[in-house]
Amino acid sequence: TIALKKSFPRGLPMRILLVEDDPMIADAVKSALADEAHAVDHVSSGRTALTQLGLSDYQLVLLDLGLPGLDGMSVLRTLRGEGSAKNDIPVIILTARDALEDRLNGLDAGADDYLVKPFHMSELLAHMRAVMRRRNGAAANVLSNGDLLAFASYRANMSSPTATSR
Numbered sequence: 001t002i003a004l005k006k007s008f009p010r011g012l013p014m015r016i017l018l019v020e021d022d023p024m025i026a027d028a029v030k031s032a033l034a035d036e037a038h039a040v041d042h043v044s045s046g047r048t049a050l051t052q053l054g055l056s057d058y059q060l061v062l063l064d065l066g067l068p069g070l071d072g073m074s075v076l077r078t079l080r081g082e083g084s085a086k087n088d089i090p091v092i093i094l095t096a097r098d099a100l101e102d103r104l105n106g107l108d109a110g111a112d113d114y115l116v117k118p119f120h121m122s123e124l125l126a127h128m129r130a131v132m133r134r135r136n137g138a139a140a141n142v143l144s145n146g147d148l149l150a151f152a153s154y155r156a157n158m159s160s161p162t163a164t165s166r
Contacts, residue, residue, distance in 0.1 A: 013037040014059040014132075019049040019075065020094065021067050025117070029062065029094075032121040046070030050078055053086050060128060065095040065106070073109060080110030090131045094124070 016033060020026040021044040030040045041056065043049050046067045053061070061079070065072035072093065080087050092113040093106045106114045112131045115124060 013039065014128075015039045015057065016041070016060045016062060017049065017052055017056075017058045018042045018062045019046070019067065019072065020044065020062070020064045022064075025064075025094075028121070029124070032124070036125060044068075046072060046075040049075050053079065053089070058089055060131070061089055061091045062124075063091055063093050063111070065093060065097055065102070073105065076106070076109050076111060090135050092124075092127055092131060094119070 013036075016038050018026060018029055018033075018040050020029065020042065023044075026042050026044070030042055033040045041052060041058075043052050044067070047070045049061075049063070049067075050070070063072045063075060067075070072095070076091060076093070078084065079089065079091065087110075090112045091110065092115060093111045094115050094117060095102070095106075096117045097103075098116045103114050103116075112134070113127050115127050
């Protein structure tokens with residue numbers, strides 16, 4: 001019997017860009033991510049974030065909205081803009097802006113997820129795993145092994161026209 005994994009494995013290291021202007025929040029997030037074996041580059045302004053994104057490859061961006069100079073929404077729109085070489089990098093917004101309109105605007109502008117401060121680090125890590133599952137095509141509870149496919153509570157044998165319930 002093959003067990004179906006329901007969560008993204010912990011401990012898969014990623015290179016992450018943290019864009020946060022509050023040093024206390026940045027230090028706490030960097031520390032929590034380092035404990036999970038992630039490599040984190042931290043910048044505190046929107047312009048520096050765009051520069052850093054042009055210089056390095058990241059698997060994930062954690063983006064505050066209330067940044068000095070170029071705000072987080074402008075960074076997100078630039079990153080998701082037509083012709084941007086980095087427009088497929090997953091972005092999770094981390095912000096104190098909790099109004100429904102702000103959340104909708106962030107998601108509609110291209111954020112993959114939106115997390116309101118304050119948050120628990122375990123919640124951030126869960127959001128990161130969920131975003132990466134979706135990005136890696138592993139969000140569905142589907143397991144395949146040769147001609148056998150399992151979808152949540154159903155099993156189908158591709159070499160026969162039948163499907164059975166578990």
